[in-house]
Amino acid sequence: MDLIDLFQRLGLAIAIGAAIGVERHWREREEPDGARIAGIRTFTLIGMTGGLAGLIETSLGSSALPGLVVAAFLIAVSSALLRFALLEAEGQNRFSATTVIAAIAAFALGVLAVLGDMVIASAAGAATVVVLSSREFLHQSIRRLTWPELRSAVLLLAMGFLLLPLIPSQPYGPFGGVSPRSLVVLVIILASISFIGYVAVRLLGPGQGNLVAGAVGGLVSSTATTLAFAQRSVAEGSAAGLAAGAVAAGGVSLIRTGFLVVALAPSLASELLPSLLLAGLAMGGAALLLAGRGGAVVEGENKADPPANPFELGQVVRMALLIAVIAFLARAGSSVFGDRGLYVVSALSALADVDAATVTVSGMLDRVSGPVASHAIGIAVIANMLAKAGYAVVAGSRPFAVIVCVVSAIALGVGLLAPLTTGLL
Template sequence: MLDTLSVGHGAVALGIGMLVGLERERKKRRDEVPAAAGLRTFAITALLGYVSMLLAGPVLVGTASLGLILLLCLQYRYSPGKAPDVTGEIALLLVLVLGALSVAEPELAAAAGVVSTVLLALRRELHHFVLQRLSEQELRDGLTLLTVALVVLPLTPDRFLGPYSVLNPRTICTLVVLLMTVAALGHIAMRLVGPRYGLPLSAIASGFASGSATIALLAHDASRQPTAARSYAAAAVLSNLATITQFALVLSIIDRHLLGPFLPAVGLGALVTAIYGMLLLAPWRAAPSNSTAHLGAGAFNLWTALVITLALTGIALLSAFLLEHLGHNGASIAAFVSGLGDAHAATASAASLVVAGRLQMTELMVPGMMALTGNTLSKCVLALSNGGYAFARYLVPAQLIILGAMWLGTLA
């Protein structure tokens, strides 16, 4: 029975066919190939898939797909001088399937249609990127990241092992993937907009995942490019914006009333971070000509990611040891030590005690700030050990000033 819902889904199928068909029509005009499938062919094919699915389900869709394949084979059989357009034929089959998918999942079908059209329209740009811009090392790094993320990570067991049952292989592997992704995002950002603005953007984004890991990676890169230490330090300082924001989000998610006492500290810390980071970045000055990234280098270093993961895992074990032996009476000490690895997890643990009634709201201030203090100390050590003095002389004072500003906001 024809109703408003069926008409709407049919319009989605028609829209997908016309969208892909528009791109193919423009390509036909550019390449001067009059026999190629264009706007009308793709629109009709999408409607064919929709009507087939509506009338008889997947069986008729499969039959229509086989008929379309046979029709394409006959076309090339009787046009021997014509070079096959494999991409166009696959796009035509995809439009048929997306038209059928519009019956039950119009949102998914529309999204797939848009992505397909974008890929078809960016043919020259993608070919240029793969052949001219992408290096062999970057290609290998990308394959390594995909292998670890899509093959190794899903097969890693998700259960707690080892002393105090705090070591989760899935979590450790996820952290390795995260570190490689963070480094790859920074590499891509530098390739797109240069190290001055690409580094801060990628650092802030990756800081939401792990601020300590972000600073460790930036420090490692700065040690290989001492002349660009100031730019890397500016990005590392600005990554604290993510740490402070996530600190506030953790408190508000657990209980929105917990954020109130920390608002002055959060606001003052974010303001000092932004000012100090911009002073280091100094966008009003010309960037040094020798502070560019090595474009031929790889997107990330796997061994660096593994070493940082082992360090943070060791900190997690030490935190679990202290929590086991100190209990809630040592909440501030435990929060400080836990903050060496992750300030947000330590803050969430302390906030949960308040919600459970084991701590007063006024008693949360010190453990929360001790978690940030431990995290700041961890960042300073990582900056000095991975980046050397050239990097640490910019970052360590900034971290201490930001921490001091937050303590001042807490005590005010």
């Protein structure tokens, strides 16, 4: 490496140590001098020591065993830190290995900045600072989450890293079949999005307002959220606030569908994304206006039962079966009845959930043309919006149903006019 590159790498090692040191020093800023193990100066020196160890390792080349210099420096730094950590624990009766581990990480990232990829070292340093500064949030989250929810996260990791590699990838069944591995991947993606929404509801609590609850509920299931708010509108007699939540759920669902299209079928994004985003933003704006009309939230008004944990085994199995059935029916309908069969299946499946239709059609681009796939997803989105408006009429109060239907009609019109608007622009 030339002299400029050398200074850049050593400077990055120092900067990583300083960034971690700022967080550690701020965390213990109220402590008197000499009461903390390491602050900004010590961590800056640790990062620089890691960089220097990497430079010495490079300069020695093959004259020494590979890694010997770095290992020697690491043992020296770790030994000194452990000694001071033990003294602090004995003096203050406080036991924590975070600072020691952070110091080892600063040293290792300093070495990586000099010997390895600077981008990875920089990103890992930023991630380290984020993790260290998120102590209160992480501790509070652990206190509020229950064991079934944590078990669901473990199930997610197990499915992604243990089960998935063992599942065959070749398709099975008639009409092109269904790939078990692709099915599991899609289930993990959808359930992960829903689980994030579920955790957000648990962390925010039930008293954060119908707007927030509805928006987060749109990540879990906008159809179920609309139905739940409709039932509450009859029981509680309120309309604007609950309608704001239902409309927000619908807007989030449209934007979520847009992200699914971009992730699973990028070739369809240019045709579908403008309509989905504009319609979703229209519903979001309407939700904000309705929330303002809804007034202050009464204590206890939003204490509804949280949505079912979307990553419980039963939920995962049902989601897998739904996607498999819809995929089979869509392929069969497309093979037997042509494009019209695909349109009918998409519309019927979207009466309960638009995700299954979106995922299935996105996976059929090898069998159907781009315009047909776009029309099928568009039909599914329209059918889902009409179904939610129908649920509001059947299960909700009259004012609630009127608001949801009017906003849905406006959003539908905006979405249908979006291609004309973008074409003119």
